[in-house]
Each structure stands twice: as structure tokens, then as C-alpha cells.
Amino acid sequence: MNLPLSSTELCAIKGTATPKNAARLTPEQITELHQHVASWAVNEVNGTLQLQREFASDNFVVAMAFAGKITDIAEASDHHPALLVQYGSVLVSWWSHSINGLHLNDFVAAAKTDRAFVSL
Numbered sequence: 001m002n003l004p005l006s007s008t009e010l011c012a013i014k015g016t017a018t019p020k021n022a023a024r025l026t027p028e029q030i031t032e033l034h035q036h037v038a039s040w041a042v043n044e045v046n047g048t049l050q051l052q053r054e055f056a057s058d059n060f061v062v063a064m065a066f067a068g069k070i071t072d073i074a075e076a077s078d079h080h081p082a083l084l085v086q087y088g089s090v091l092v093s094w095w096s097h098s099i100n101g102l103h104l105n106d107f108v109a110a111a112k113t114d115r116a117f118v119s120l
Contacts, residue, residue: 030049066117094113
């Protein structure tokens with residue numbers, strides 16, 4: 001797998017649903033891609049690697065508006081995160097449910113989420 005070299009290149013990739021027969025990223029691939037979405041944490045949750053980031057917002061209305069932007073990203077790629085929307089923050093978790101781990105699609109979605117946050 002030739003991996004993108006920047007966040008801009010990740011954002012240019014059309015996200016898709018991760019096929020059930022797709023391979024999970026290797027630790028080396030995760031390390032390489034993670035540098036382009038460095039504000040995201042790679043966390044193990046119930047045995048599954050996930051990309052997670054908490055975004056601060058001024059209030060609940062702004063948090064909900066941001067969640068709406070993430071919904072647009074998710075629907076455009078048929079790839080859906082877990083969201084926890086609270087007053088003052090949105091916690092976003094991307095991982096590929098179909099393979100129970102991380103795939104390029106998760107890093108693409110994380111980069112697009114970062115871009116959406118900047119445009120708030």
C-alpha cells in the first residue's frame with residue numbers, strides 16, 4: 001500500500017466503507033499515517049485500535065454544528081464514527097468496524113474531520 005504523504009493528500013482521497021476482507025494497517029503503517037493527523041490519539045478500546053480526538057467548542061450549539069459536519073463526512077464515505085457531543089466538546093472516534101481495527105479510511109476521515117473543524 002502506497003501511503004499518502006500529507007494531510008492534504010489524505011483529504012483528497014474519497015473515503016469508502018472498509019470491506020470485511022480488507023487488511024488492518026500494520027503498526028508501521030499506523031505510525032507513518034499518524035504523523036499526518038498527529039493531534040489524534042491511537043487508543044485501544046475493548047481490544048480495538050481507534051483514532052480518537054476531543055475537539056473543544058464554545059458551546060453546545062457549536063458542538064452540534066461540528067457534529068453535523070462530521071455526519072456529512074461520514075455519509076459521503078459510508079464510514080461512520082462514534083461521537084460524544086457535550087457542552088463544550090465533541091469526542092470523535094474513527095475505526096473500521098468491519099475489520100475491528102484501523103484502515104486507511106480512518107486516517108482519511110480523521111484528516112477530513114480536522115479540516116472541517118478548522119472551517120467552523
